[in-house]
Amino acid sequence: MTNDNKLTLAGLAKLAGVSTSTVSRALNDNPLIKKETREKLQALAKEHNFSLNRAASRLRTQKTNVVAVILNLTDSTDQSINDPFLLKVVGDLNQSLNKNGYELLLSNSLMANEDWTNYFINSSRADGIIVIGQGKSTEKIEQVASTGAPLVVWGDPKVHANYAVVGSNNELGGYLATEHLIKGGCKQIVFLGDPEHAEMSERHKGYTKALQDYSLTSNDMLTLSCDITSKAAYEKIADTILAKGLHFDGIVATSDMVAIGAMKALKERYISIPGDVSIIGFDDIAMAELLHPALSTVKQDTKKAAQVMVEQLLNQFQGKAANSEVIDIELIARKSTRSL
Amino acid sequence: MTNDNKLTLAGLAKLAGVSTSTVSRALNDNPLIKKETREKLQALAKEHNFSLNRAASRLRTQKTNVVAVILNLTDSTDQSINDPFLLKVVGDLNQSLNKNGYELLLSNSLMANEDWTNYFINSSRADGIIVIGQGKSTEKIEQVASTGAPLVVWGDPKVHANYAVVGSNNELGGYLATEHLIKGGCKQIVFLGDPEHAEMSERHKGYTKALQDYSLTSNDMLTLSCDITSKAAYEKIADTILAKGLHFDGIVATSDMVAIGAMKALKERYISIPGDVSIIGFDDIAMAELLHPALSTVKQDTKKAAQVMVEQLLNQFQGKAANSEVIDIELIARKSTRSL
DNA sequence: AAAATTTATGCAAACGTTTGCATTTATGGT
DNA sequence: ACCATAAATGCAAACGTTTGCATAAATTTT
Numbered sequence: 001m002t003n004d005n006k007l008t009l010a011g012l013a014k015l016a017g018v019s020t021s022t023v024s025r026a027l028n029d030n031p032l033i034k035k036e037t038r039e040k041l042q043a044l045a046k047e048h049n050f051s052l053n054r055a056a057s058r059l060r061t062q063k064t065n066v067v068a069v070i071l072n073l074t075d076s077t078d079q080s081i082n083d084p085f086l087l088k089v090v091g092d093l094n095q096s097l098n099k100n101g102y103e104l105l106l107s108n109s110l111m112a113n114e115d116w117t118n119y120f121i122n123s124s125r126a127d128g129i130i131v132i133g134q135g136k137s138t139e140k141i142e143q144v145a146s147t148g149a150p151l152v153v154w155g156d157p158k159v160h161a162n163y164a165v166v167g168s169n170n171e172l173g174g175y176l177a178t179e180h181l182i183k184g185g186c187k188q189i190v191f192l193g194d195p196e197h198a199e200m201s202e203r204h205k206g207y208t209k210a211l212q213d214y215s216l217t218s219n220d221m222l223t224l225s226c227d228i229t230s231k232a233a234y235e236k237i238a239d240t241i242l243a244k245g246l247h248f249d250g251i252v253a254t255s256d257m258v259a260i261g262a263m264k265a266l267k268e269r270y271i272s273i274p275g276d277v278s279i280i281g282f283d284d285i286a287m288a289e290l291l292h293p294a295l296s297t298v299k300q301d302t303k304k305a306a307q308v309m310v311e312q313l314l315n316q317f318q319g320k321a322a323n324s325e326v327i328d329i330e331l332i333a334r335k336s337t338r339s340l
Numbered sequence: 341m342t343n344d345n346k347l348t349l350a351g352l353a354k355l356a357g358v359s360t361s362t363v364s365r366a367l368n369d370n371p372l373i374k375k376e377t378r379e380k381l382q383a384l385a386k387e388h389n390f391s392l393n394r395a396a397s398r399l400r401t402q403k404t405n406v407v408a409v410i411l412n413l414t415d416s417t418d419q420s421i422n423d424p425f426l427l428k429v430v431g432d433l434n435q436s437l438n439k440n441g442y443e444l445l446l447s448n449s450l451m452a453n454e455d456w457t458n459y460f461i462n463s464s465r466a467d468g469i470i471v472i473g474q475g476k477s478t479e480k481i482e483q484v485a486s487t488g489a490p491l492v493v494w495g496d497p498k499v500h501a502n503y504a505v506v507g508s509n510n511e512l513g514g515y516l517a518t519e520h521l522i523k524g525g526c527k528q529i530v531f532l533g534d535p536e537h538a539e540m541s542e543r544h545k546g547y548t549k550a551l552q553d554y555s556l557t558s559n560d561m562l563t564l565s566c567d568i569t570s571k572a573a574y575e576k577i578a579d580t581i582l583a584k585g586l587h588f589d590g591i592v593a594t595s596d597m598v599a600i601g602a603m604k605a606l607k608e609r610y611i612s613i614p615g616d617v618s619i620i621g622f623d624d625i626a627m628a629e630l631l632h633p634a635l636s637t638v639k640q641d642t643k644k645a646a647q648v649m650v651e652q653l654l655n656q657f658q659g660k661a662a663n664s665e666v667i668d669i670e671l672i673a674r675k676s677t678r679s680l
Numbered sequence: 681a682a683a684a685t686t687t688a689t690g691c692a693a694a695c696g697t698t699t700g701c702a703t704t705t706a707t708g709g710t
Numbered sequence: 711a712c713c714a715t716a717a718a719t720g721c722a723a724a725c726g727t728t729t730g731c732a733t734a735a736a737t738t739t740t
Contacts (some may be wrong), residue, residue: 006462008726019690024728034688049455053384055398055464056726059695064395082626087427098451103465105406106430106446111438115389122346124395124696125443230630260630267632284421287627290570290600292607296626348696358718364698374718396696399725464726 007050016044027052030307058124067097067313068126070116071108072133072141082229083257084265085300088155089132092306100310102127107141116140117147128313130154134198150316152309154198157324164322166309170199173298173329174206177252177280180296180331182214184338186250186278189216191223192233192262193254200228200254203282207252228254233261241269244253249277250337256261256281256288256297263291278337301327347390348457356384360560367392373644398464407437407653408466410456411448412473412481414537414567422569423597425623425640429472429494432646440650442467449480456480457487468653470494474505474538490656492649496539497664504662506649509537513638513669514546517592517620520636520671522554524678526590526618529556531563532573532602533594540568540594543622547592568594573601581609589617596621596637603631603676618677641667 003184013020018037020315026041033041044050058064066275069090093102104124113119120126128150131141140159144151145163157167181189189211195204204223211218226236233253253259263273271277273293284299305327312322333339358377361457366381372589373381398404401493423529429557434444445466453459460466468490471481478501484491485503497498529551535544544563551558566576573593600622603613611617613633621628624639645667646669652662673679 009728020727021691021729022689025689028728032688037688049458049462051463053399053464053726055395055402055404056695057395057728058395059399059697059725060727060729061697062395069446082424082428084422084424084427087424087430087486088422090427091448093421094446094448095451098447104443104446105432106389106409107438108431108434111435118391122389123391124393168721230627257627260627264630264632264634280572287570287597287600290574290604292604292632296605349698360697361699361721363718365719368698372718377718396725397698399727400697402725423704446707469684541708 003322005039007048010043012048012050015048016041029252036214060202064102065080065122066103066105066126067109067128068105068116068120069093069130069132070112071106072131072135073109083255084287085255085257085302088285089302089306092302093130093132093309095303096306096310100314102310109135114136114140116144117135117149121147121149127317128152130309130313134159136196136198136305138198150313150322152312152316152322154305154309156202157326158202159198161324164312164316165303165324166305166312166327168298168300168327170202170307170331171206173207173282173300174203174252175210176206176329176331177203177282178207178210179214180280180333180337180339181250181252181278182210182216183340184250184274184278186338186340187216187250189222189250189252190248191252191254192226192236193224194228194260195223195225197254203252203254207300212280218303222248226258228258230257230261233258234265235261236267237262238268241265246271246276251277253279253281256285256295258282259295259297259336260287260291263295270316273336274338280337284332286328288332289334291336296334296337297332299332301329304328348386349392351390352381352385352390355388363386367656368465368505379604391637402464404439404467405441406443406445406462407650408435408445408447408456408460410452410469410471411446412471412475413449414473414475423595424625425595425597425642428625429642431644433470433498433649435643436646440654442553442620442650443556449475454480456484457489461487467657468492470649470653474499476538478538487660488532490653490662491648492652492656492662494645494649496542497666498542499538504652504656506540506667507662508640508645508667508669510542511546511549511642513622514543514592515550516546516669516671517543517622517638518547518550519554520620520673520677521590521592521618522550522556522680523576524590524618524677525680527556528588529562529590529592530588531592531594532566532576533564533598534568535563535565537568537594543592543594562588562645566598568598570597570601570604573598574605575601577602577605578608581605586611586616591617593619593621596623596625596635597638598622599676600627600631603635613676614678620677624647625670627672628672631676636674636677637672639670639672641669644668 009020013023026038131153136154153165155165157165157168191207193200195201225230281295281297284297288295288297316322349360353363365380429527471493474495493505495507497505531547533540535541566572621635621637624637628635628637656662
């Protein structure tokens, strides 16, 4: 529009009849420059539609103002990429990062290079790394941590790690969910999910503890292990009922998506929810309240989580140590569970 | 680990006893360098965990190998950020971009600066822009297009625009969906969605055309306008039934999320699906087949779409003009619609 | 009114690559 | 053996910022 050959700092300087250093400082609102000239130059820049070359300034300052967000998918069936919860976290991180002047470089564990520190940090692609999900193996994460690169992980904050983990109180969540079913009168409560997964295993702990506290059967056969996708959950419940009949009256699902799969398997068999079987999920994805019956669940506060994660990362940028932090969860009782 | 003070090209060169130019060329696999030395240097680089400073190379080459992906949210209630379909598109774009050596910088229309070309392209943050969703207003997009910046938009490819649009054949989709209901015996078919939205309005066209072709009532009152979220759809259906009774026996929903909301409103009133009312969605999100009843829908091929969009963008990088392109859709009949 | 201080601006080097051109080394032709 | 050509490497400039230090201008102090 205005000028075709890209306008540079030097160009602006010439236009204004000052030096590049003055323009640079003025645009960065450096008080070293007299206020009037600062404003004049800023106006000039706006007028000429000037925009700083970030590649140059990143090179000079050794700071990118970019954060790499890595979706830690568990395997190649791009299943979890469909989990609305994870993607909600990405969205909220984007908001928080932008608010703090950072941009979000999206990546995932399947595509990203082997050595994350090397690829993102040493190459000046990003200043820090946020990993979403600990998955089943944490070796790559630990490797990043060992390099000392700024890092925050979404996962279970209770697992002892040499890196900062932000996450919900999963054990408590599992406990509350189970207790809610118990109080609704359930006697045979199944845990449905993947107990090898860090976060899920904590939820399983809470589940077991609640059963003990209320002295209910804590049979091993009540733990149904399956991948954390709707489809896997659907199949697991269908198979189980086929094999052993309806030997349970409550399901603690490890995520809302898992609960959705289970619900479908039950509905297809005309098993009433919550009449015959109560079911409770985890996450509180947007869809939970729109299911029929509306899904009771344990809500994870992703907005808060995103804020905390960004905050922790910024701390590390300033040389401070980062701490793991627990985000409060909240039991949301809807229609898929009986409440006596 | 190996060395703490960052290793640079010059450092590597010194280690190898050659010049920086040789190392640079070797690492870029430039045949100007003898094959043996190339391999030797690449091995050395790997051994020393060397990684190129991208800020520097971007500055020098004026190429970032980054593409900005902008989620074009319609308003500030961050509603659409919850739409799994949009996020699926982001995921697929990430795959396609990575496969072609590009990285994905995520942004959204609410946070991003006003002038997208200026912010992303002129500043050397990215080489090109992909906008997901035309939304209700396309002024920002048109502005980008007018600057000549590499741009591809996901939306309705039929709307005549001065930029390349990749999208499904929405009119055909709307037609097929409606026809499917008609063939199932529906007589009073409602269109549920937002006809002001570019893509949705095309689907509405197809809907109208199908009604005409089969000479069914094409009453204006059968077009129920609502935001494209589950919640809005739920409320719209609930209100409509309250006000006018059940005056329809089929619903063409503008997206699967909208269909989900409508389904809930029906179920709550013990209206049988598809017994009393058939319902069909659009998108085929992962969850569609896991609803009860499994949702019939018009599938959009996001993987293919992502590939095409990236391809079109790469074309523009090479100076070629980009064309709008139509992605095939597919009717998926499940259990939420009668099939006579 | 000159010296001392404060305030505002400019100079020039540096960030780490890439690449046109010059130079050296190897290969081949007579 | 010598020259012409081809292959391999090196030199040095450039990309567009930022910033320590030096300088110039304005202000205050004596």
